Amino acid sequence: MFRKLRQEVIRLLGDYGEERFLRESEHAELCTTIAFKLAKEMKKKPDEVAEEIVSSLDLSEVSYVGKIESVKGYINFYVNQEFLEDTVEKIIREDENYGSFSLSDEKVLIEHTSANPDGPLHIGHIRNSIIGDTLARMFKKAGFNVRTHYYVNDMGRQIAIACLGFSKFGIDKSKKPDHAIVDVYIKMNKEIEQNQELEKDVEKLMLEYERGSEEVISLFREVVNLALEGIKETLCKLNVKHDDYVWESEFVRNGYVDRIIEMLEEKGMISEDDGALVIDMKKLGYEKNVVVRRKNGTTLYVTRDLAYHVWKNENYDTFINVLGADHKLIGRQLQDIIKALGFKPPEIVFFEFVSLPEGSMSTRKGKFISADELIDKVFYEAKKIVDEREDLSYEEKEKIARAVSVGALRYDFVKVAPEKPMTFDWNKALDFRRQTSAYIQYSHARACSILRKVDEEFAFSAEMCSKVERELIILLSKFSWVVEKSIKSLRPNVFAEYLMDVASKFNDFYTEHPVLKAGELRSHRLAIVEACRIVLRNGLELLGIEAIEKM
């Protein structure tokens, strides 16, 4: 609804309706600062210009603007009662579809997580998963045709090391498979450090895998699948699911890698250097060249990734990759090479690292906190709090603790803008009695609790709205607008913040306004509670957090 209002205001303003001057404000629903800009050109005072603009506007042309006024050069727009009534009516009518809109029906591919299958996901990887999964949910809400990929790096050196360790030591079958794999991976790395001769075995294994040796392929498949099995289980606990797992070796086997090299040759972008094939990056503004084929004839990660992006171009309209900040250089190089080949480059969301107080994490050295450990500990803490309640069954308590702990985790990661570095702190992760996600879930449960007690028609009336009710409804109307802002800037934290505001405003309403004992206002307020319930539930769902009805 707010999107509609913005469109109306832009139309009403006509020549003055430039979007970049239009903003939300604490003083009015919308305001424009265009008078400041025009005042300069016209050599007049901003408030005079604003006055002139206001008096030229005809309110009868629009349906949702109730009042326009100019204050100190700002032009403020306020909504009318019809806007409030239509908003509440639309929310209740659309229910679980409220907030959905059709910005575009393009096919979007979102690639995220894509951690090397050499061990369990750690707390840095899940920042990737949570950003990626939340973006995917938001693009769907905006009407896009979304598919998510986990790109499996099955051809890397680290996988060869894991495979070597796997065949040498075997694995502990009593452990979760990804944890069992990382054990032999770490052990093998230590062996290699002490005995450089083993490097040759790693190289041989990589070579044979790329050449397609049946035996080696089945070894790699076994190891990678074991790791993925564990990774999928972890992701599932976090409500993250990928549509497809795409193995990079596919692009070697299906000819895309050969094609990409041919294309590069045709465009004259490639040359030989000491037996290897390299892309001349100086023309694209980079210091160093990029090798796409080694002297021994094997390809590199970037070669397969280029092939993957040619494939993406053939199958999707838009592609978004969520990558750690350490991939910035190679990511930008990839974008530029793909562009130079005449294809559409991926959009990339770079997120900064999650570090431990003692420094950065390393899977190879076994220096990391696994996502599983974090999930278990947070669940345990949540369970302790829920167990204090005596009015809930065992199943209800489990369900609540699960929902609250996953919510706390997801919200903690999603609320921070991707470009901000994070330092992980156990105390903060586990102290979630006042976690924002729980606060939002609690607000939802409160709304449900009221609605459980009634069985009657709701009848919203804009005339009866208090100040808080009015503010609350305007906030509810912004749902799809905030989704749009979030996906355009690829920053899901914007929506996370919005939902917190809704919960906070709902709690204001809740404490100030009795609902069940509101007399003639009862059905009016019930409609507001119902609308809030819907917005909170749909919003939590968008963040991948379960909206529980009791807590």
Place this chain on the structure above:
RNA sequence: GGACCCGUAGCCUAGCAUGGAUAAGGCGGCAGCCUCCUAAGCUGCAGAUCGCGGGUUCAAAUCCCGCCGGGUCCGCCA
């Protein structure tokens, strides 16, 4: 050496794209609020030279330049 990102109250963050109305939340601290729909809640108080220094502008947390602090990258690794 070169490049990129971050730096906002004791702590965590929003705002920066598109400069504009008293810099907004949360945590923690202090003081209050349950004969009434879930107190995982609400109210109030205290707490900020928006890293530092210049510049542009009627107006800078926001744009430009320089510096400082933290992180990252610059492999025939991924």
